Amino acid sequence: MKRLTLLTTATLIYASVGFTIASVAQADESSKAQTELANVQTQMEQTPLLQLQHEWAHINYELEDDQKEDAFIALIAKAKAFVNEAPDNAELLIWQGIIQSSTAGAKGGLGALDFAKAARKSFEQAMRLDENALSGSAMTSLGVLYHKLPGWPISFGSDKKAEKLLKHALEVNPDGIDPNYFYAEFLFDNGKYSQAREYAQKAKQAPARLERPLADVGRRQEIAQLEAKIAQKS
Incomplete structure (x- = not known):
């Protein structure tokens, strides 16, 4: 039972870490996209x-x-x-x-x-x-x-x-x-x-x-x- 609990806990921790990494990666990609969009908008706004x-x-x-x-x-x-x-x-x-x-x-x-x-x-x-x-x-x-x-x-x-x-x-x-x-x-x-x-x-x-x-x-x-x-x- 303890072994099952440990495995379950480890699985949850791994899943949580994986989710966090994925979230950070997505946030990073989103930030890059926003920066690129801002650069394009700035270029468009320039005369x-x-x-x-x-x-x-x-x-x-x-x-x-x-x-x-x-x-x-x-x-x-x-x-x-x-x-x-x-x-x-x-x-x-x-x-x-x-x-x-x-x-x-x-x-x-x-x-x-x-x-x-x-x-x-x-x-x-x-x-x-x-x-x-x-x-x-x-x-x-x-x-x-x-x-x-x-x-x-x-x-x-x-x-x-x-x-x-x-x-x-x-x-x-x-x-x-x-x-x-x-x-x-x-x-x-x-x-x-x-x-x-x-x-x-x-x-x-x-x-x-x-x-x-x-x-x-x-x-x-x-x-x-x-x-x-x-x-x-x-």
């Missing part, structure tokens, strides 16, 4: 603009350099699809241009020129629609493009055009992190270290962009790197 901004930041600041070109090219396709659906949306055109410009930077060499030309076209089209869209980001980005590229006969780079665009962007968005950072970088590259320090400080003090936390972290790291280079020249 096309935010999707491009967040994916760009992930590629630009989190991927290894040898992974960036292919990832940016894939993101260009997504940007083009969004622009095709809303061809008069200056904000989407700006981000199409930013991604094209970033692809040029990731690719490098003469092969980057086609992406750079495409970026210029996107920025110019956005400016024709609304040059103040996204606080003048088309002017900032096109100014950076002109500054980074070599001049004729290799490419269409021009510091004269770059400076004009970067200054105009600062008139539109004097406290923004990007226009101040990129103008500081422009000044540094042209040997104007005291002025570069001033604009780097303004960039560092710019208000946070709550909808773009990763981009802010990455940009602030770039500001710190620029300040370190400026300090070496002092």
Whole structure:
């Protein structure tokens, strides 16, 4: 009788443990499913603009350099699809241009020129629609493009055009992190270290962009790197 009782008790314990394990497994699977659903819902709730901004930041600041070109090219396709659906949306055109410009930077060499030309076209089209869209980001980005590229006969780079665009962007968005950072970088590259320090400080003090936390972290790291280079020249 005792043996039967022990066996029965053991069976019940085993069944209870098995039920608990199964319940935990089911709960775990349910939690995973809920997380995946939440991620899908978040993706669906994001506007096309935010999707491009967040994916760009992930590629630009989190991927290894040898992974960036292919990832940016894939993101260009997504940007083009969004622009095709809303061809008069200056904000989407700006981000199409930013991604094209970033692809040029990731690719490098003469092969980057086609992406750079495409970026210029996107920025110019956005400016024709609304040059103040996204606080003048088309002017900032096109100014950076002109500054980074070599001049004729290799490419269409021009510091004269770059400076004009970067200054105009600062008139539109004097406290923004990007226009101040990129103008500081422009000044540094042209040997104007005291002025570069001033604009780097303004960039560092710019208000946070709550909808773009990763981009802010990455940009602030770039500001710190620029300040370190400026300090070496002092």
